[in-house]
Amino acid sequence: MNGTVIILKKELKRVFGDKKLVFSLFILPAIIMVALYGIMGFMMGKMSDDIEEHRNSVYVVNATEGFKNIISATGYDKNNDVIYLSEEEYRAAAKLDDDLAKKEDAIKTEEDFLNYQVKNNMVQLVVYFEKDFSKKYDSYTKSGDQIPSINLYYNPTENYSTNTYGVFTASIMNTYQSSLLKNRLEKEKIDMESLNVFNVVETTVAKEAKEKGKFISMMLPYMMVIMLFAGAMSVGVDAIAGEKERGTLASMLLSPVNRGQIVGGKIISLMILSGLSAIVYVVSMMVAMPVMKALGGESADMAQGLGNLELSLVQGLQLVAIMLTLVFLFVALIAFLAVRAKDVKTASTYISPVYIVVMVAGMLTMFMSGDKVPTYRYAIPVYGSAVAVKDLCVNELTAVNFLASLSGALILAVIFTVLITKSFNDERVMFNA
Amino acid sequence: MIQINELTKIYKLTAKKMQELKTKENTKIAVNNISLVAKPGEIYGLLGTNGAGKTTTLRCVATLLKPTKGQISVCGYDTVKDGQKVRDSIAFLTNEIKLDPNFSADYMFKFFGRLHGMSEEQIVARREELFNVFGINDFKNKKIEELSTGMKQKAAIAVSLVHDPEVVIFDEPTSGLDIVTARNVTDYLKFLRDQGKTVIVSTHIMSEAEKLSDRIGVIINGNKVAEGTLSEIISQNEAEDLEDAFFRLYSKHNPEGK
Numbered sequence: 001m002n003g004t005v006i007i008l009k010k011e012l013k014r015v016f017g018d019k020k021l022v023f024s025l026f027i028l029p030a031i032i033m034v035a036l037y038g039i040m041g042f043m044m045g046k047m048s049d050d051i052e053e054h055r056n057s058v059y060v061v062n063a064t065e066g067f068k069n070i071i072s073a074t075g076y077d078k079n080n081d082v083i084y085l086s087e088e089e090y091r092a093a094a095k096l097d098d099d100l101a102k103k104e105d106a107i108k109t110e111e112d113f114l115n116y117q118v119k120n121n122m123v124q125l126v127v128y129f130e131k132d133f134s135k136k137y138d139s140y141t142k143s144g145d146q147i148p149s150i151n152l153y154y155n156p157t158e159n160y161s162t163n164t165y166g167v168f169t170a171s172i173m174n175t176y177q178s179s180l181l182k183n184r185l186e187k188e189k190i191d192m193e194s195l196n197v198f199n200v201v202e203t204t205v206a207k208e209a210k211e212k213g214k215f216i217s218m219m220l221p222y223m224m225v226i227m228l229f230a231g232a233m234s235v236g237v238d239a240i241a242g243e244k245e246r247g248t249l250a251s252m253l254l255s256p257v258n259r260g261q262i263v264g265g266k267i268i269s270l271m272i273l274s275g276l277s278a279i280v281y282v283v284s285m286m287v288a289m290p291v292m293k294a295l296g297g298e299s300a301d302m303a304q305g306l307g308n309l310e311l312s313l314v315q316g317l318q319l320v321a322i323m324l325t326l327v328f329l330f331v332a333l334i335a336f337l338a339v340r341a342k343d344v345k346t347a348s349t350y351i352s353p354v355y356i357v358v359m360v361a362g363m364l365t366m367f368m369s370g371d372k373v374p375t376y377r378y379a380i381p382v383y384g385s386a387v388a389v390k391d392l393c394v395n396e397l398t399a400v401n402f403l404a405s406l407s408g409a410l411i412l413a414v415i416f417t418v419l420i421t422k423s424f425n426d427e428r429v430m431f432n433a
Numbered sequence: 434m435i436q437i438n439e440l441t442k443i444y445k446l447t448a449k450k451m452q453e454l455k456t457k458e459n460t461k462i463a464v465n466n467i468s469l470v471a472k473p474g475e476i477y478g479l480l481g482t483n484g485a486g487k488t489t490t491l492r493c494v495a496t497l498l499k500p501t502k503g504q505i506s507v508c509g510y511d512t513v514k515d516g517q518k519v520r521d522s523i524a525f526l527t528n529e530i531k532l533d534p535n536f537s538a539d540y541m542f543k544f545f546g547r548l549h550g551m552s553e554e555q556i557v558a559r560r561e562e563l564f565n566v567f568g569i570n571d572f573k574n575k576k577i578e579e580l581s582t583g584m585k586q587k588a589a590i591a592v593s594l595v596h597d598p599e600v601v602i603f604d605e606p607t608s609g610l611d612i613v614t615a616r617n618v619t620d621y622l623k624f625l626r627d628q629g630k631t632v633i634v635s636t637h638i639m640s641e642a643e644k645l646s647d648r649i650g651v652i653i654n655g656n657k658v659a660e661g662t663l664s665e666i667i668s669q670n671e672a673e674d675l676e677d678a679f680f681r682l683y684s685k686h687n688p689e690g691k
Contacts, residue, residue, distance in 0.1 A: 006547045006548055007548075010533075010544055013536075014533070014535050014536070017535075017536075243533070247529050247530050247531040248531055248533040248534070250497065250529070250530040251531065251532060251533075251545075253497065254495060254520055254530065256517045256520045256521035256548070256549060257548050258517065427497065427498045430497075431492070431497060431498065
């Protein structure tokens, strides 16, 4: 039997013959991922429901009748406590709280009092109509006249307050502003419609595949790169540096098998194991996302985008080919660093900065503009593969660019494999001689 | 047959190693111009203190290290040019080279048998023989990591001999073993010698060298300073026994007590 096959079988048996290792390498990450995303979804859903269901308190000082009517018409006051205060009532409320004023040095004015209440989430929003709001509105006749103002006090660091502010401005303030504007224009006998000079008609012209795959094309290359690298790292370091440290690699070097065959057996087994590890991650994520969506509802919308990848058979094969070359490259790279290290600890130290570089290469594709990427860039290992996967998601990967991405990663992987074989023959590397 | 001609092995020292050894030299001569012949049907004992150069010499013979100067042949094969053939002709055992702790002795035996190109039938037959000799059958299916030091050593010896090699190179084979297991190992080495195999054993234990070796080579500071049968070495040094002879040689060749 060929030495490569014998070593390959032994390496696979080492992992699959050990239930604990199988659990920690393949089952535990899947459980953690599903559980993690599930908890995230649950928490997001809970938070969103809580915000929506929370009965907010809104103080409206010096509210006009028109404003009160709009609040009543929208039904906002049914689910929230809208408290109308006159200027006097409001001032009295501020003065009544003398104890508070003594404790809080900063509270000197009525405005400070409002701020204090909003800041401490006692009130989610304060709407303060300037004194003589209606008078100023009515007396406006020409440009340059005084415009009345409405002050809104809310706390952007508090979810309830932010949400109240958002809903209030979108549904009530805008409506109120439009109604006042309409009244003013009617007085001037101007039709509100005449302010609308033109209509903007928007039609999206993106290819369906591109539109559907836009989100996934942003996420998948990055996720694929880091997951494949993490998979290779989880099995590669121990299989090479660990064996070297324990003295078990040397026993193999004493066999009559060609060192190239030993490297071949190691690399192929690591490719299989890290490939499986990556598949576990991808499947876990595919399971985890619907779980997240189910538990999180609309608030976990980001999960929806990941389910939008539709690939033809050829595209599927292209994706597999890109992933295989990446796995080969990562395994060879990690094995090379592991073989140059004297023990597992040193190997991890060597690999950590490389992991960061690989992450950055994957991340670069996340925020790429729509400019066409020149073919030579597809040949840049890791980055080129990530760009190719991005193109694949939106149905824009050309055959030339696909081949360039494969070649770049493959050439570097082969170089590392040759270097590993050389290292296996180097007594200084293998035996610290 | 092992033939070592003028073997010299020089290590390049890293800055860290130079600091450790408190030396300004960036090289260290581990083995200096050693020549020796170990013949079939003989046990050749390499005697020396720790760091004398015994293990380096044996590693060069086992093709793990390349000689800086000189030449070594094993069963007629050059260790540099015909490394794979040399490795197929030898059993090499040293404390620093271990069996994978995640596997059983049985699996390791089969694994190395396959790497030596043996058929499954040959492996099974050989396993019967060696596992009986070393009493491995009782724990053959246990993982190596679960075995005691003695059991591990027995398993390692059996695995190293899987392919019935012509040359057996054991570096400190009884180190860390209890007296019964150690006796078992030395008896088997004598058995191999009687089978016509070439056996070379390194040791720093005088009694072991005395009882086991047909010829002894004494290495001090990388130099072979004496060679001969036990009685020849004792008489050449006008000593009472091997230990006395060794100390006389050690004082003569290492006056500063390095």
